[in-house]
Amino acid sequence: MATSQQKPSSKRMASWVYHIINPILDAMATECHLLQNENLSWQFYNKQTEFISRIEEYIDFQQHHNYRHFLTECPHFAQLFKEHDEVLREAANLAAEILASLTGVKIFTDLVYKKLAEYMQTEAYPGGAVPQAKFHELMVEHLVNGVEELLVESDSEFWAQYSDALKTTARQLYPQLFAKLKEAKQKLLGHAQAIQQKLEGYSYSLCKEYDIPGDPVVASSSHER
Amino acid sequence: MKDKLLVDTRPLVEFLFWQCSQKLGRKFLQVGKESEVLKTEEPVKRFVAFLKKYQLFIASVVIAEIQCHQRRKVKGFHQQRAFWKLTLDQLYRVFLFQEQHKPLSDIKDVSLIQQFGPVDAIQISIAQEEQMMLLSSDTELLSYCDSQKIQYKNFADFKY
Numbered sequence: 001m002a003t004s005q006q007k008p009s010s011k012r013m014a015s016w017v018y019h020i021i022n023p024i025l026d027a028m029a030t031e032c033h034l035l036q037n038e039n040l041s042w043q044f045y046n047k048q049t050e051f052i053s054r055i056e057e058y059i060d061f062q063q064h065h066n067y068r069h070f071l072t073e074c075p076h077f078a079q080l081f082k083e084h085d086e087v088l089r090e091a092a093n094l095a096a097e098i099l100a101s102l103t104g105v106k107i108f109t110d111l112v113y114k115k116l117a118e119y120m121q122t123e124a125y126p127g128g129a130v131p132q133a134k135f136h137e138l139m140v141e142h143l144v145n146g147v148e149e150l151l152v153e154s155d156s157e158f159w160a161q162y163s164d165a166l167k168t169t170a171r172q173l174y175p176q177l178f179a180k181l182k183e184a185k186q187k188l189l190g191h192a193q194a195i196q197q198k199l200e201g202y203s204y205s206l207c208k209e210y211d212i213p214g215d216p217v218v219a220s221s222s223h224e225r
Numbered sequence: 226m227k228d229k230l231l232v233d234t235r236p237l238v239e240f241l242f243w244q245c246s247q248k249l250g251r252k253f254l255q256v257g258k259e260s261e262v263l264k265t266e267e268p269v270k271r272f273v274a275f276l277k278k279y280q281l282f283i284a285s286v287v288i289a290e291i292q293c294h295q296r297r298k299v300k301g302f303h304q305q306r307a308f309w310k311l312t313l314d315q316l317y318r319v320f321l322f323q324e325q326h327k328p329l330s331d332i333k334d335v336s337l338i339q340q341f342g343p344v345d346a347i348q349i350s351i352a353q354e355e356q357m358m359l360l361s362s363d364t365e366l367l368s369y370c371d372s373q374k375i376q377y378k379n380f381a382d383f384k385y
Contacts, residue, residue, distance in 0.1 A: 026252075027303045033250030050314075051249060051307050060302040129318045151247070151266065152273040153319050 010210035018216050019063040020070045021203045027058040028196040035189035038146030042095045044137040049092055055081040080198065084191040091184035095144040098177050102140050102170055111169055112136040115162040126155040143170050144181065230279035231325065231352050233361035234290040236380045239263040240272065241312050242298065249307060262384045272383045281322045284351055286344045325351050341366060349375065
């Protein structure tokens with residue numbers, strides 16, 4: 001796939017495998033895990049996805065020249081990464097639009113705070129560090145992330161009791177936005193899987209051709225507390 | 226007002242690693258065999274239900290110990306960033322831990338530092354002065370708490 005006239009050295013290829021390809025492969029495994037559960041890991045307070053990033057953010061900043069060279073010599077991957085980032089931006093924008101839409105309609109916020117008041121008759125405030133005035137935004141975050149069940153979070157019991165009502169209301173209010181978000185998540189999953197598959201193949205071919213191990217050989221440290 | 230609980234490194238690390246593998250996939254960390262107590266959903270549920278009963282504290286020095294575990298178990302630029310994002314979120318957004326600062330110079334009993342090391346000596350001192358219960362899996366430390374009438378809970382109790 002490299003397009004330069006001169007054959008690249010094994011040292012250079014090893015640095016691509018270890019510092020560019022492997023980190024992206026690991027990140028794609030995380031992305032696939034999240035997106036298979038329709039979880040965008042989006043957060044309401046910064047309107048960003050927490051565990052899904054633009055591809056270049058997965059690369060250690062000390063490797064940015066290596067990354068630039070990789071993109072120059074592998075334009076096919078540059079295109080795939082660009083498409084991934086565009087779909088991610090589209091999904092994050094849709095999530096922000098859902099937040100703005102739902103928090104702007106009284107019917108949704110009233111429902112959240114009515115249920116919260118009902119819950120707090122017997123239990124403590126379930127929002128953790130999220131201020132009570134922002135609790136409805138936390139609920140939107142769960143809706144955007146397709147959360148079915150919260151196991152350990154402070155609002156796990158609240159969500160178990162009231163998520164059905166919140167989901168139904170939100171989806172009735174903005175069916176198209178939720179449909180578009182679902183589509184964007186599926187598209188993003190498709191991109192993550194395609195990147196994973198193509199990079200795995202490329203990594204293997206590089207390792208074989210240049211006789212380099214898939215991971216750097218390091219001496220293990222036995223010190224631990 | 227809830228009672229105060231000071232949580233030692235091992236319970237926190239096992240919980241954070243379990244959360245990582247749940248949220249980010251089992252491939253994210255290779256720590257399954259490292260966890261001694263929080264291996265499945267049931268002990269995690271018991272552990273979290275217990276935490277919810279208390280006002281939670283963490284000694285600042287314990288954060289440095291979490292980093293030692295992270296360095297060994299969480300490799301890679303993206304994974305390390307994700308681990309710390311998750312850690313900050315869990316400790317401060319979800320469970321409302323408060324950091325407790327205690328300089329080593331406040332501890333006048335050198336034998337305590339010699340016997341337990343600086344981190345546990347600081348935790349003992351905090352638990353004593355602030356009347357906190359200490360949650361730990363270190364049996365030597367727990368025996369000392371017992372002898373000094375410091376309230377404690379053995380993390381291993383969540384296993385079964």
